[in-house]
Each structure stands twice: as C-alpha cells, then as structure tokens.
Amino acid sequence: MxxxxEVEFVARSRLAGRGQRLHERSRFVREEGYWFYVDGDLLA
Structure with a gap:
C-alpha cells in the first residue's frame, strides 16, 4: 500500500548503569510529501 x-528497530541505552533495550515495529504514513509516525508495537 x-x-x-513499517520500520523495525532495536535501541539500547544505559540508565543508572543498567542496560535498557527497546524493540519496536513502527508504522508511518506519507501525506503531502512528508512522513508521519502513526504508532508502534513493542516487541520482545
């Protein structure tokens, strides 16, 4: 369509010395030549 x-990514960071991980599948829509974030699903 x-x-x-959709974009799937994994982001890693540290907060107070502890490792953090964010894995998300994000959905975007293009309107009038611009891409806009719609929503995303957190993945394990």
Whole structure:
C-alpha cells in the first residue's frame, strides 16, 4: 500500500548503569510529501 511503511528497530541505552533495550515495529504514513509516525508495537 503506497504511502504506508513499517520500520523495525532495536535501541539500547544505559540508565543508572543498567542496560535498557527497546524493540519496536513502527508504522508511518506519507501525506503531502512528508512522513508521519502513526504508532508502534513493542516487541520482545
């Protein structure tokens, strides 16, 4: 479906010395030439 895309990513960081991990599949829609974040699902 044109104008709709998904991106899956993993982000890692440290907070107070402890490792953090975020794994998400994000959905975007293109409107008038610009991409906008719609929503995302957190993955294990």
């Amino acid at each position: 044109p104008g709709h895309k």
